[in-house]
Amino acid sequence: MAKVIGAVVVDSEVCKGCNLCVVSCPTQTLGLNRDVNSKGYHYSYMENPENCIGCSNCSSVCPDSCIAVYRVKVE
Amino acid sequence: MAEIAERLKNIIRPENLIYGKSPLLNEVTMHYCPGCSHGVVHKIIAEVIDDMGIQDSTIGVSPVGCAVFAYNYIDIDWSEAAHGRAPAVATGIKRISPEKTVFTYQGDGDLAAIGTAETMHAVNRGENIVMIFINNAIYGMTGGQMAPTTLLGQVTSTTPYGRNVDLNGYPLKITELIAQLPGAAYVTRQSVHTPAAVRKARKAIRKAFELSQKNIGTCFVEVVSTCNSGWKLTPVESNDWMVKHMFPLFPLGDLKDGGKDATEPFNIQG
Ligand SMILES: Cc1ncc(C[n+]2csc(CCOP(=O)(O)OP(=O)(O)O)c2C)c(N)n1
Ligand code: SF4
Ligand code: SF4
Ligand code: SF4
Ligand SMILES: [Mg+2]
DSSP: EEEEEEEEOTTTTTOOOOHHHHOOOOTTEEEEEEOOOSSOOEEEEESGGGGOOOOOOHHHHHHHHEEEEEEEEEO | HHHHHHHHHSSSSSEEEEEOOTTTOOOOOOHHHOOOOOHHHHHHHHHHHHHHHHGGEEEEEOOGGGGGGGGGGGGSSSEOOSOOOOHHHHHHHHOOTTTTTTEEEHHHHHIITTHHHHHHHHTTTOOOOOEEEEEOOSSSSTBOOOOOTOOOTTTTTTTTBOOOHHHHOOOOOOHHHHHHHEEEEEEEEEEEEHHHHHHHHHHHHHHHHHHHHTSSEEEEEEEEEEEEEETTOOHHHHHIIIIIIIIIHHHHEEEEEOOSSOOTEEEEEE
16 A cells, blocks of 8 residues: 655754644654754754654644655555 | 665655745745744745735735734735735725735734724725734734733733723724625634644635635635734744634634625615
């Protein structure tokens, strides 16, 4: 059966660490980084990259449009 | 580790990109506080304008309030209006250039306090514009003062003990008033706190833009929003607070749909 896997790329310099993407992810893929960006924000990143299904939930609620979502079908 | 890196390399390729930043959003970081609803609504508006292919024929009117710099973020033509006067400015633009799609973007202080007269009269005239109303129940820009939309009991910098009816009157449900006006074509209330809500709000804003090209009256979209800085909550807590306290007073859904009232009941010429 075809399975969908995904990945996101967060523009870590634009991210403000608001956490809205983290709580909207149905697969607990995302987390806020312990490191900060140049503005001092704990930017979002894939804490559990193997979980991502490329559903775009995170990106759709991001106020700063800093998440790009990728998705592929695998057999 | 190497396995995961290899897997990511295969997924993160241009041909697999399914969603990202709208091409109509400029390459600048928005000045909004982390998690502010304004950014989400800007994004939706940019996506709608891009999807409709009307980038070159759309004119926005930005308010006074936190969204005063909206013109820096969405790559279309803009005018900036004095506080509360966006509907009057949009009226002038639309009447001179009826072929353009014209919208205002206003906060609750702008649209429902200082600009109440402009708001009500523009809609009552049935101006063929879209009005996007960001209701965050507070004056965000100036430091979190009470707005007409502030809830009873809500603490703001000017209602430190909570809004009190005897002192401050009732929260104004201006969208309900707008829906009564014969000039209103489409009046709806949306939010952007979840992926599903964002999808619905995008659909509603698209519908408003499309209807506004049919010259059937004013299209009005309220977005119940958060101002986490003004509310002194985290962005995630703010969404929960909004669902719990704002939605009962400002329920989501359409209030009017069908074009401005066709009949002229009070026209003495029949
Ligand atoms: C004529 C005038 N009166 C008052 C102000 C001060 N002022 C600036 S923004 C604002 C209210 C903004 O609140 P809102 O429209 O709700 O926007 P928000 O920042 O919450 O998005 C006020 C009262 C002003 N700039 N001009
Ligand atoms: S929603 Fe956007 S700005 Fe907020 S933490 Fe996630 S990526 Fe960063
Ligand atoms: S695309 Fe979906 S699964 Fe992947 S991180 Fe975003 S919300 Fe989570
Ligand atoms: S003050 Fe409130 S409305 Fe203004 S940017 Fe900050 S969170 Fe948004
Ligand atoms: Mg406001």
